[in-house]
Amino acid sequence: MCRLAAITASEYFSPMENIHALETMKEGHDGSGMGLMLKRLGGFAEPLKGYPALSGICSADGLKELDGFMKARGFREVHMWSPKVRPVPGIEKKDSYFAKFYDYPSRYKESPIKEKEALLLQTRLALRQMGEKDESIVVFSFYPDVLTLKEVGDPLALGEFFGLEDGQLKAKIVLAQGRQNTNYDINLYACHPFFIQGFGSMTNGENTAFVPIREYLMSRGVPGYTGYQSDSEVFTHILHYTVRELGFPLSYYKDIITPLKRGEMEARTDREALMLMRQSLRMLVIDGPNCIIGFTPDGSCFMAQDSKKLRPGAVGGVPGKYAFMSEECGLDKAVPQRDRSLDVFPMKYDFVTVPSDAPEVKVWNQLKGF
Amino acid sequence: MEPVEGFLSLNLKEKNHQLTLKEFPYTVNWRDDRCTRCGKCTAVCPVKAIVPSVRVERVVSSEGISPTPKVTRKVTPIVSQVNDIERYCTGCAMCQFVCPNAAIEPEFNPEHKFLQFKNKGGDAYKRGGRRNDPGPSTLDKLKFTRISMLTDPALDAGRHEFHLRTFLGRILPPEGLPLKAEGGRLVVDKASDVFVPPVREVYPIMIGSMSVGALSPPMWEGLAMGVAYLNEELGMPVVMASGEGGMPPRLLKSRFLKYYILQIASGYFGWDEIIRSLPHMVEDPAAIEIKYGQGAKPGDGGLLMSYKVLKLISSIRGVPMFVDLASPPTHQTKYSIEEAVAKMIQSMSMAWGFRVPVYPKISGTRTAKAVLNNLARNPYAAALSIDGEDGGTGAAYNVSMDKMGHPIASNIRECYLDLVKQGKQNELPLIAAGGIGKKGNLAANAAALIMLGASMVSVGKYLMQATAGCLGDENNRCNLCNTGRCPRGITTQDPKLYRRLDSSRVAERLVDVFKAADTELKKIFAPMGRSTELPIGMSDGLSVSDKAIAERLGISYVC
Numbered sequence: 001m002c003r004l005a006a007i008t009a010s011e012y013f014s015p016m017e018n019i020h021a022l023e024t025m026k027e028g029h030d031g032s033g034m035g036l037m038l039k040r041l042g043g044f045a046e047p048l049k050g051y052p053a054l055s056g057i058c059s060a061d062g063l064k065e066l067d068g069f070m071k072a073r074g075f076r077e078v079h080m081w082s083p084k085v086r087p088v089p090g091i092e093k094k095d096s097y098f099a100k101f102y103d104y105p106s107r108y109k110e111s112p113i114k115e116k117e118a119l120l121l122q123t124r125l126a127l128r129q130m131g132e133k134d135e136s137i138v139v140f141s142f143y144p145d146v147l148t149l150k151e152v153g154d155p156l157a158l159g160e161f162f163g164l165e166d167g168q169l170k171a172k173i174v175l176a177q178g179r180q181n182t183n184y185d186i187n188l189y190a191c192h193p194f195f196i197q198g199f200g201s202m203t204n205g206e207n208t209a210f211v212p213i214r215e216y217l218m219s220r221g222v223p224g225y226t227g228y229q230s231d232s233e234v235f236t237h238i239l240h241y242t243v244r245e246l247g248f249p250l251s252y253y254k255d256i257i258t259p260l261k262r263g264e265m266e267a268r269t270d271r272e273a274l275m276l277m278r279q280s281l282r283m284l285v286i287d288g289p290n291c292i293i294g295f296t297p298d299g300s301c302f303m304a305q306d307s308k309k310l311r312p313g314a315v316g317g318v319p320g321k322y323a324f325m326s327e328e329c330g331l332d333k334a335v336p337q338r339d340r341s342l343d344v345f346p347m348k349y350d351f352v353t354v355p356s357d358a359p360e361v362k363v364w365n366q367l368k369g370f
Numbered sequence: 371m372e373p374v375e376g377f378l379s380l381n382l383k384e385k386n387h388q389l390t391l392k393e394f395p396y397t398v399n400w401r402d403d404r405c406t407r408c409g410k411c412t413a414v415c416p417v418k419a420i421v422p423s424v425r426v427e428r429v430v431s432s433e434g435i436s437p438t439p440k441v442t443r444k445v446t447p448i449v450s451q452v453n454d455i456e457r458y459c460t461g462c463a464m465c466q467f468v469c470p471n472a473a474i475e476p477e478f479n480p481e482h483k484f485l486q487f488k489n490k491g492g493d494a495y496k497r498g499g500r501r502n503d504p505g506p507s508t509l510d511k512l513k514f515t516r517i518s519m520l521t522d523p524a525l526d527a528g529r530h531e532f533h534l535r536t537f538l539g540r541i542l543p544p545e546g547l548p549l550k551a552e553g554g555r556l557v558v559d560k561a562s563d564v565f566v567p568p569v570r571e572v573y574p575i576m577i578g579s580m581s582v583g584a585l586s587p588p589m590w591e592g593l594a595m596g597v598a599y600l601n602e603e604l605g606m607p608v609v610m611a612s613g614e615g616g617m618p619p620r621l622l623k624s625r626f627l628k629y630y631i632l633q634i635a636s637g638y639f640g641w642d643e644i645i646r647s648l649p650h651m652v653e654d655p656a657a658i659e660i661k662y663g664q665g666a667k668p669g670d671g672g673l674l675m676s677y678k679v680l681k682l683i684s685s686i687r688g689v690p691m692f693v694d695l696a697s698p699p700t701h702q703t704k705y706s707i708e709e710a711v712a713k714m715i716q717s718m719s720m721a722w723g724f725r726v727p728v729y730p731k732i733s734g735t736r737t738a739k740a741v742l743n744n745l746a747r748n749p750y751a752a753a754l755s756i757d758g759e760d761g762g763t764g765a766a767y768n769v770s771m772d773k774m775g776h777p778i779a780s781n782i783r784e785c786y787l788d789l790v791k792q793g794k795q796n797e798l799p800l801i802a803a804g805g806i807g808k809k810g811n812l813a814a815n816a817a818a819l820i821m822l823g824a825s826m827v828s829v830g831k832y833l834m835q836a837t838a839g840c841l842g843d844e845n846n847r848c849n850l851c852n853t854g855r856c857p858r859g860i861t862t863q864d865p866k867l868y869r870r871l872d873s874s875r876v877a878e879r880l881v882d883v884f885k886a887a888d889t890e891l892k893k894i895f896a897p898m899g900r901s902t903e904l905p906i907g908m909s910d911g912l913s914v915s916d917k918a919i920a921e922r923l924g925i926s927y928v929c
Contacts (some may be wrong), residue, residue: 208518208899209489212795212907219793246544249554258902261533262571273549278542279537279569283796307902308530330830 012042062136074105201294299356498851521895539569581613592876616640637697663733665761727752760805807832813890
């Protein structure tokens, strides 16, 4: 079972805070990898918010190929950030880790955001396909104000490896996963968090309903519903499908993945809609054991549990800084100054959200609804 | 007086054209020493394969103080098996069942030549039951191998909540739902002109189509009572399909109609009465099934033999008594798939104001995908039921049952994967039938079909066996359903036979069967980590130790 550590705040902070929180939950991850996803970037990236950032890892040849490809597509590189990699025993260094910030091709500059998002997604998928065979190009996200770092190794060692302690890299939302390798070969595409068009999420636990969900998502005809090296990638795509493709309010993500039983729906004022959703979206019902933590394009963060609450998860903090952790000790590390009695341990009906800038934590109860 | 030689040769010629008992599928073992000559066995035999007879024995005895052998001839009453092919022993074992002293039993003869001779008068062999293949079906070879262990905790079949329900009816794609967001809440857009098809939430095992005419009154009543109990006392929404021939008018007008799927087949038997009852119906039926084919006898229509057409049946079906009721193999008034399917679905939907799901049932076939794709384009088609070659029937030609048809496993799988390609795997539910529980594994077979892509399964033969002790099996045991002489009283309209059957006990057994299957389904799904939703299409949970099957079904091979 992996360990998850997410923090959302009104001020910029270093992803090392997440890594230190992960360190307190070390029993739960085996050093087989870490993923960091930063949203609402600060530090050096603050002035670059409008430019989509392409995060990835390349071999020397792969980087040349990538640059050539991006140039040919009309993307103009405005900035490249690379971590100052320090040799750390046990971590095998790749040629290049980067986040490249681009200006849109000229014909897209005035395009609506949806067209831009489609372009960024198609570009990322094309790059992924180019490098898939020899792993010369690995790309995790390509979107404005989002940066992703992933590598095999222990989270704390990786923090040192990437030189994250220098404080250059900062953000207001950081998702971090310490990986416990289970069913799959160590493949960086299988490492959480996953991202698609402004939506990011990470999960712990297996996904027993993976195959039907994967088949359903892949049959939706939505570009980007591919990959699935991890059975948890579907949670990100269900989120994207719910909010972006279907246009449902965020709380309905919970109603889709863990629907209420018919009798339970009676208490909800939107029961008619729920019943139709229950039928039409049954292929996306999850069966756990899963705790899902994610964010949406507007900077809201959430935690949802499977319908039997088979995984741990805790949310706590103070106005201006809230953390979503697999375990209480992670909260203690991330926000020690909080009132512990106000911590939230989401149960099977709860959907916990913290809006952008972390003013408060909201617990929405699925059973009670609105 | 004729010469001796001539007499012998004439006798031998006649004898020479008789069958030896070795040709028969079952030989009757009778034990002289145990038999009390009570006559129960010969009385109960539904085909008169055994008769009371006599045997002359030469007895040598001596009673004096010195050997004085005396020969006497003694006439002994015996039970003997006749060698008339029309009265072949079916192996039903009712003789053994009634024998007070274990003196008689039929024994299967694997070297029989029954089919070589069972065509007297040019009449091809007809029977009931299902395909005579006693080997394990593909369904029985499938194993559930994705067991949740430590990395994902297995669920507890006894403690966790399970949602063993499925949907029967056309389901809208999420993108097409008439929903709109208002103040962070989704509401159904009443101004939308989107047609929301009727959908029923039902138990994933349904009782397959067995007609009122094919089944005896206590059998049908028993099943009906059991269904009512399951729904109303246990909260298990089990539905039952009527088969062709309609239903008793009293039931049509009752509140229980909601538990029944009314079948319309090519003979349209019973539909006069159904249409007449329409204005008086207080509930809608669960669904309407349009039968285009039957797995047991593809290409054949329904057949109710004349001796089953007694008063009740003739009144329900609107026909005279004692006539053979043969439905044509196809719906004669229709000439194309568009005509046959689309218009019929529309018509039936319209009859109930589009409040009732209407779906076709076909026999398993290599052309199933063509039908499927036609239905996938028809927004009123509520489901597709596919009946595989191991399905049962009350009457059919043996050749149709044994040699015609398509196994259900690969048929369902390819249809499901075809829907996946189109993204419609949740829009058009697939109902799988034919051979479920053939070896007694009702829940396991049902679960396997669901994981291959079926939304629900339909079961008939297993339920006749489990609830009423149907004697039929795949060694052609009994299989007398077509003759109206069912020794258990299940498929007969003869009161002398059906009074043997207690409808209350059938109902009780039906409830037993569904309760046990429910537990078994949970015992299968729980270790695989599934409880919230039926694992439709969860093919990674299945494996088989046969590479060819694994490849064909797209599941893993294990050994």
